[in-house]
Amino acid sequence: MLTLESVKGWYGSTQALFGVNLRVPPGKTVALVGTNGAGKTTTLRAILGAVRTEGSVRVDDVDISAKPTHRRVNDHHISVVHEGRGLLSQLSVLENLTVGANRAQRARIDEVLDLFPALQGRTHQKVSLLSGGQQQMVALGRALLRDPKYLLLDEPGLGLAPVVIDEIYRYIAELCSRGMGVLLVEQSVARAASVADELVLLRVGTVDRVIDTTDSAQVDQLVADAFGVHH
Ligand SMILES: Nc1ncnc2c1ncn2[C@@H]1O[C@H](COP(=O)(O)OP(=O)(O)OP(=O)(O)O)[C@@H](O)[C@H]1O
Helix, strand or coil, rough: CEEEEEEEEEEEEEEEEEEEEEEEEECCCEEEEECCCCCHHHHHHHHHHCEEEEEEEECCEEEEEEEECCHHHHHCCEEEECCCCCCCCCCEHHHHCCCCHHHHCCCCCHHHHHHHHCCCCCCCCCCHHCHHHHHHHHHHHHHHHHCCEEEEECCCCCCCCCCHHCCCCCHHHHHHCCEEEEEEEEHHHHHHHHCEEEEEEECCCCEEEEEEECCHHHHHHHCCCHHHHCC
């Protein structure tokens, strides 16, 4: 379980999180939704230790909140795909997948490529020559090569065609079914509801509501709310 308890976060002297509580169980997808500036990305950064925080972040009952980012990622098996993907555009698919990976992780390359047939046969192409969806697959692949227990995804569908987003989310569902816990930032409440087990609505840096996506009345209410409007 990835657990946040009373997590506060700051950018310099500006407070962006005011006590976020959150649980991501293994094998489940939790989606963070909310208006622009609600604190979704900052919550991911707080988990990674990329902003100054107070409160507790735990992975499988170990408190990681005092650890630096690289220890959180490497020792506690958290992988992240940032908004905008963070790929090295002049390097090949293979180089992007394996940059910074250790030997054991490199050994998993075929397993990861098996997940993404669209990348097979393109491993030596520069990523700048790939479509947006293919680039997102490289970014996901790079995160998966680390064999994460918990995967953090910041708007994986940003800028992609709906059919490509569907494909990306199919991969994510497959990974979840293998036991990975996924914490997802998604602008579209309707899409989040279709892929996640739970929706966490953030408002001004706090959790406003947690909705089980099997509760369709509550989901419909949220989609109908101003918060549910895609902006
Ligand atoms: N680098 C930064 N420096 C200062 N303040 C920031 C920084 N990044 C975000 N903030 C502030 O922190 C708050 C939360 O921002 P955050 O990016 O987490 O929101 P979000 O819910 O992810 O929004 P969006 O949907 O627009 O990506 C906002 O008030 C924002 O202005």
